[in-house]
Amino acid sequence: MASVSSASSSGSDDENNDKQAASSSSSNPFASMIDTDFDMSKVPETEDIRVEQYFSKEELAELSKIEMTRYRNMKRNYDVMRMLGLPGKKPYFMERNRRSLVQPKEPPTPPLTSSESEEDEEWTPELERKKNQPPKKPWFLLPPKKPRILKPKSQMTGPHQKPKAKKKAEATVSKAPETRESDDDGAKTFMGFQAEEVAEVQAATASSLAELEKKMKDLDLEIQQEEAAGPQDGQEEGSESDISTDLEEELLSTTLQPAKQQELNKEPVEPLDTGETRKSRYPQRNIPRKNYKEVELPDDDHYLFCEDCNELYEGDCPVHGPLTVVKDKEVPKGEENRAVRTLPDYLSVCPSKIKGAGDGVWLDGKAMHKNLVFGPYDGKISGPEIGMTSGYAWQISKNDKVKYYIDATDVTKSSWMRYVNCARNEEEQNLVAFQYYRNIYYRTYKPVPPGTELLVWYGNEYAKELGISEKAQAEQEEPSQIKKCKA
């Protein structure tokens, strides 16, 4: 306990850690801890962790107690990772070159390139002042709140819900120069959105993983070209492609990547100095480059939650690696029974175990491990009239505002995910829904034994409509029967 708190209270603990990691294990005071007998009692309690040194007076004045605790937790996690010899990513707020939490009054100054020796030094406002340098203002992004297992931010919208935003939506529609539903070809104006916004949505709504993969390949090519051109500031050397296809996976899978959002951010940008160590295995290439003059939080659906770290990351988890996406079967849109035909191997659509729920999706023959991702949820982009009443629509939000709905009513245009029912309690829930780059995905958050129905949480409102409360018991199981499956 003492050794960690003394290390963390010093202004240069990471410098020490870096050097210790690099030197031989005999000179590493943490060497004895790098084993399975690691003694958690040596880790200080959150409230004993000091983080004040990373913030300026102005920033400290703005921080709430909850935020402070969160920063302490982040530092604690990071310290433990370092103690275990694991390559944890330094939290943003500890970065020397991070952007100030308090918006600058003066026009921001581009960061100075760090010298080698500076690179290892830990940033504190005091150190900055000592060095008499102008304040550096690269970006600093506060991750959003962690999602809770049972309550994804995204909501499935129920068949009986009245569109609350009806008036507003209608007003928007009437103001729109052209109002028609988006379809597969070209960007059109839609429900009052700008053509670029629709284009963005279409870019992000890859209708199949093949499309997503193509985008990923393009992105990879772009990165290879960038790498061939040599590392730029803010990029890491030796970037490894995180587009991996694990041939040993029986289920064809690929890593979850956002659609090519970077394309939308193509204006010339100043290079970023992230203050990252250059040998990190996981380049943050999912992070759209930002202009220094922007003081803008990224859309909050650019984060992925790592169950094991209990932390959100912009892109893949730096410790546990990328999530694995299970591919839908490829079926052209418009074909009969497309939804059922897109079922991946080992899944089938059969009557639900929930009385009165209709069909559901079942896992046959094979167990699934956690952290498998399904999606994106396929369907038609709709406005609130359809979205809030269909019973098959997920809402897509941007900065806490509902932007549109993905409606999977039409079985010729949607995928198997439309058949997944709502869990009645946490115990039977095995999928979490999450929004990532304007798409809805489902992720297994615990191992799923064969012969289990896949069940996700639709969100509080819809669950209430279905008569489900979080505490409800799974008392209404269908009596065992011969299943009549669709596929």
Ligand SMILES: C[S@@+](CC[C@H](N)C(=O)[O-])C[C@H]1O[C@@H](n2cnc3c(N)ncnc32)[C@H](O)[C@@H]1O
């Ligand atoms: C997205 S669909 C799920 C697939 C649907 N069961 C089917 O056969 O097409 C949502 C609808 O399924 C039914 N449903 C889903 N979960 C349910 C639950 N826990 N209890 C009762 N009905 C449920 C409701 O009718 C709901 O409107």
